[in-house]
Amino acid sequence: MSTAGITKIEKGSGFTEDWVPIKAIQNGMILLNSGEYVTGIKVSPKNIFILDQGAQDNVIYNLRNFYNTLDFEFWIIIADRPVDINMYLAQLQLLYQRTTNNVIRKIIMQDINKANQFMGAEFNVIDTEYFILFKEKRPEIIQKRIHNMIGTLANAGLNSTQVSNADIRMILDNFLNGGTTTNFGTVMA
Helix, strand or coil: CCCCCCCCCCCCCCCCCHCCEEEEEEEEEECCCCEEEEEEEEEECCCHHHCCHHHHHHHHHHHHHHHHHHCCEEEEEEEEEECHHHHHHHHHHHHHHHHHHHHHHHHHHHHHHHCCCCCCCCCEEEEEEEEEEEEEECCCHHHHHHHHHHHHHHCCCCCCEEHHHHHHHHHHHHHHHCCCCEEEEEECC
C-alpha cells in the first residue's frame, strides 16, 4: 500500500487542518500542500424543460460536446446553499404598503403568505449550485481551461464563472461540516 501524498497525523488529532492537505484559499483556488491548485467554474442552473424540444436537444447536444472536450480529470459537484429570503419578504411588504390597487395587493399578499410558508420549520429554502472542479499545478493551464470551459458552456446556452473564494469555502463546508457554515476564521500555517 502506497503512502505517497499522505501527511503524518498525530494520533487522536481532532482538528480537520491536521489531515486536509490545504495550504491556502486564494483567487478562487485551493492551494494544496503538494503545490497543486483546485479550481474550476460555477455553472448557473437552467431549467431546459421549459424550452421547446429543439432547444432542449440543442442544449443536451452542446453539453455532450462540452464533456467530450474535457481531456483532464474533473469533478462535478452539486451543492445546496441555504437562501435567506427575508430581504425578498421585506421588499414584498413594502410593495404591498405602496400599492393601492386591491387586485395587485391581493396577489402580493398571496406571495407574502407563500414566502412565510417557506420560512416555516418544515421547509428549507435552498439554492442548488453546480460546480466543475479540476486540479492543476500550472497557472497558465488553469486559466486556459477555465476560459475554454466558460466559452464552451456559453455555446450550450449556460452561464458560468470562475469559482470564488466564497464558493470554495461553501463547498468545503458542505463536505467537511455537513453543510454547516463556519462563522469563524480558520488559521492555517
